[in-house]
Amino acid sequence: MKDRSLTLVKFLLVDDLEENLVALEALLRRDGLEILKAKSGRQALELLLVHDVALALIDVHMPDIDGFELAELMRGTVRTRTVPIIFVTAESSEEHRVFQGYDAGAVDFLHKPVDPRILRHKTETFFQLERQRLQLAETLRLNETFVAAVGHDLRNPLSAILTAAQLLEMTATDDRTRLTASRLRSSGKRMSAIIDDLFDLARVRLGGGITIEPDETDLLAVAQRVVSEHQQANPRRLFEVRPAGDLRGEWDHRRLEQVLSNLIGNAERHGVTDAPITVRLDGEHEEVAFSVHNRGTIPPDVLPALFDPFRSGREKASREGLGLGLFIVRQVIEAHGGSVDVTSTDEDGTTVGIRLPRRSKRDSTRSSLA
Numbered sequence: 001m002k003d004r005s006l007t008l009v010k011f012l013l014v015d016d017l018e019e020n021l022v023a024l025e026a027l028l029r030r031d032g033l034e035i036l037k038a039k040s041g042r043q044a045l046e047l048l049l050v051h052d053v054a055l056a057l058i059d060v061h062m063p064d065i066d067g068f069e070l071a072e073l074m075r076g077t078v079r080t081r082t083v084p085i086i087f088v089t090a091e092s093s094e095e096h097r098v099f100q101g102y103d104a105g106a107v108d109f110l111h112k113p114v115d116p117r118i119l120r121h122k123t124e125t126f127f128q129l130e131r132q133r134l135q136l137a138e139t140l141r142l143n144e145t146f147v148a149a150v151g152h153d154l155r156n157p158l159s160a161i162l163t164a165a166q167l168l169e170m171t172a173t174d175d176r177t178r179l180t181a182s183r184l185r186s187s188g189k190r191m192s193a194i195i196d197d198l199f200d201l202a203r204v205r206l207g208g209g210i211t212i213e214p215d216e217t218d219l220l221a222v223a224q225r226v227v228s229e230h231q232q233a234n235p236r237r238l239f240e241v242r243p244a245g246d247l248r249g250e251w252d253h254r255r256l257e258q259v260l261s262n263l264i265g266n267a268e269r270h271g272v273t274d275a276p277i278t279v280r281l282d283g284e285h286e287e288v289a290f291s292v293h294n295r296g297t298i299p300p301d302v303l304p305a306l307f308d309p310f311r312s313g314r315e316k317a318s319r320e321g322l323g324l325g326l327f328i329v330r331q332v333i334e335a336h337g338g339s340v341d342v343t344s345t346d347e348d349g350t351t352v353g354i355r356l357p358r359r360s361k362r363d364s365t366r367s368s369l370a
């Protein structure tokens, strides 16, 4: 069943007089609209903390915090900065009072006694716009849920295919079969990585963020494991691992493997093929850093949206990948409390650098998309 509260538009009414609130509510009441009422600026701010409102109708004359002061407080907070405001005033002279915050969001005035037709007219656009926005968000949410569900259901049959391919590769008696089985396995692994990426994306979009389970981890061992896997799949490529200092810390080792595998995969697929790929690990300071370097540059048109899902490399997405890799890398690293930095120049090639606090807190972030 569709949750109706997800597509309910909310208006906030603020007036210190109960009878005014009741009268305004009666005039505005309609299907699909939830009306929140506050009798003071303070109450209004409390409601705004928990509700996303499409419009605030604010009485100018109120004891304690008056309408303009409330509006200024709203404009000062990111969450409520752009909420459209209609001031309800008794005198038109009040419109001239200086109000800091016209630029941030729509502002209008209504005069008492409120004319029902003008009220309807002024509020209708806000209602319709918000309704469309909510419906779109709901469609997107369903879409992400669908991706997550399909991804989940594809995993089991795929893992059966991978196991069968591995068995075939090990038991094959002729080179041709062995090669075919090996190709089958590497394509299957790639597909499995794509499903994992889609799954992560859906989780981030659904608001859960990427969760991490930090444990005692040796970053050098992680790097060696990942590099040797890539070396096996790509024997002709030259890989270098350059460790320094103490590389032990508290991180989610599976997630770090995913990050390194993504970065090395990028270097293999997008970098210059006959140059080495270098993984540097630096544990000489309190913060631990590592980087993956390759020759070749990131195309300039990709750079501005490098960490956006699906945006990068769009024109060749079907051949090269979904464009989710770096997006997920950043989500994982930020969940560890770390940061990602990319440099790409003709002279120095491309380096993706990561910094990590030596100890990460469990679920330290619940990053999500705007």
Ligand SMILES: Nc1ncnc2c1ncn2[C@@H]1O[C@H](COP(=O)(O)OP(=O)(O)OP(=O)(O)O)[C@@H](O)[C@H]1O
Pocket: 197, 266, 267, 270, 271, 294, 296, 297, 298, 299, 302, 306, 312, 313, 320, 321, 322, 323, 324, 325, 326, 327, 350
């Ligand atoms: N090491 C690199 N060297 C050169 N270009 C890179 C490198 N890493 C990324 N790029 C460029 O940045 C784009 C975005 O990378 P990203 O990992 O996010 O997506 P992708 O590799 O295209 O797809 P996916 O990772 O989902 O398989 C790539 O398509 C490529 O153009």
Ligand SMILES: [Mg+2]
Pocket: 262, 265, 266, 321, 324, 325, 326
């Ligand atoms: Mg990639």
